[in-house]
Structures are given as C-alpha cells and as structure tokens.
Amino acid sequence: xxxxxxxxxxxxxxxxxxxxxxxxxxxxxxxxxxxxxxxxxxxxxxxxxxxxxxxxxxxxxxxxxxxxxxxxxxxxxxxxxxxxxxxxxxxxxxxxxxxxxxxxxxxxxxxxxxxxxxxxxxxxxxxxxxxxxxxxxxxxxxxxxx
Numbered sequence: 023x024x025x026x027x028x029x030x031x032x033x034x035x036x037x038x039x040x041x042x043x044x045x046x047x048x049x050x051x052x053x054x055x056x057x058x059x060x061x062x063x064x065x066x067x068x069x070x071x072x073x074x075x076x077x078x079x080x081x082x083x084x085x086x087x088x089x090x091x092x093x094x095x096x097x098x099x100x101x102x103x104x105x106x107x108x109x110x111x112x113x114x115x116x117x118x119x120x121x122x123x124x125x126x127x128x129x130x131x132x133x134x135x136x137x138x139x140x141x142x143x144x145x146x147x148x149x150x151x152x153x154x155x156x157x158x159x160x161x162x163x164x165x166x167x168x
Contacts, residue, residue, distance in 0.1 A: 035159070037152055038073055040064035041086035041113060046143060050084070053145035054152060066090050067097035071104070080107035082155050084139065084148075087112045087124045095127055102131035109134060109155055115141035 037059045041047040047063060054061045064070045066089055074081060083101075101108065110133055112124050121138040128135045139151065 035080045035082065035156060036060050036062055036076075038062045038064060038070065038081055038083045038085075040066075040070045040084065040089065042066065042089040043086065043141075046086075046113075046141060049145050050143060050148050053149050057149045057153075059149075059152065067094065067100075070097065071100045074101070074104050074106050074108070080159065081109065082152060083108060083110045084113055084152075085110060087114045087120060088116055098124075098127050098131050098133065101128075102133055109136065109159065111136045111151075111155070112138045113141065113143070114138060 037054055039047055039050050039054070039061060040063075041050075042065055047065075051061050051063050062073045064073055070083070070085065074083070101110075110128060112121055112128075112135065114121050114124075121140075125135050125138070136155065139148070
C-alpha cells in the first residue's frame with residue numbers, strides 16, 4: 023500500500039473516470055476521492071482527450087465504451103497520439119462483443135488495455151481495482167509508454 027501511495031505522489035498519478043451515466047460516474051468518483059485518489063471526471067471522448075493533454079501525470083483511464091465517441095476509432099486514435107503514461111480499462115454494460123471490438127481497436131493502436139469492467143459496479147470493488155492497477159505500475163507489471 024505504501025508503495026503505490028508514494029508512486030501516486032511522485033508520478034502525479036491521476037485516475038480518469040469517463041462515463042455519461044451520471045449516477046455511475048459520480049459514485050465511482052466519490053468513492054475514489056474518499057480513498058484519496060486524484061480523480062478527473064469526463065463525460066465524453068473529447069473531454070477525455072482534453073484531460074489527458076495535461077501531460078504532467080500518469081493516468082489510469084476507466085473509459086465507458088457505451089458513451090458517445092469513447093470507444094470509437096477516432097477517440098482511440100487520439101489516445102494513441104498522446105505522449106502520456108496511460109493504463110486503460112474499458113467499462114460497459116453492453117455485450118461482451120462490444121468490449122472485444124473496442125479492445126481490438128485499442129490494441130491495434132498499441133494502447134495497453136486491461137480487463138473490461140462490467141456494470142453494475144460496486145464502488146468499493148472499483149477502488150480495489152484502481153489500487154491494484156496502481157500497484158501493477160509500481161511493480162512494473164504494466165508497460166508504461168515513455
């Protein structure tokens with residue numbers, strides 16, 4: 023735990039939660055803030071790109087593929103062009119095929135994609151997933167784009 027806390031500080035680790043479902047996004051963001059994460063909320067693909075253009079942090083991006091422009095090729099193209107440390111997980115309440123298609127599009131653009139999170143999401147479990155993802159960064163289990 024101490025390792026990823028110091029990692030968060032030293033690398034300015036940001037958690038980006040992008041979802042048009044206000045209730046879902048707000049509950050996840052609130053839980054993360056209570057757990058002392060620096061969280062950025064986004065409502066659509068363009069706001070995700072704008073948030074990630076800050077270029078001063080490492081990002082854990084949780085992106086709902088059901089929202090406008092999120093899982094689209096255009097958004098993924100824009101993500102692949104950013105020079106940021108990015109760790110991506112898709113969120114969906116849709117069929118598994120949608121998740122597989124989005125994952126294939128991301129991987130074709132050399133974006134690191136982890137397992138998809140399916141709704142409904144329990145905020146405490148989501149916080150544990152975020153903590154695990156951060157720990158994987160610390161341990162070097164995730165390749166970080168330089």
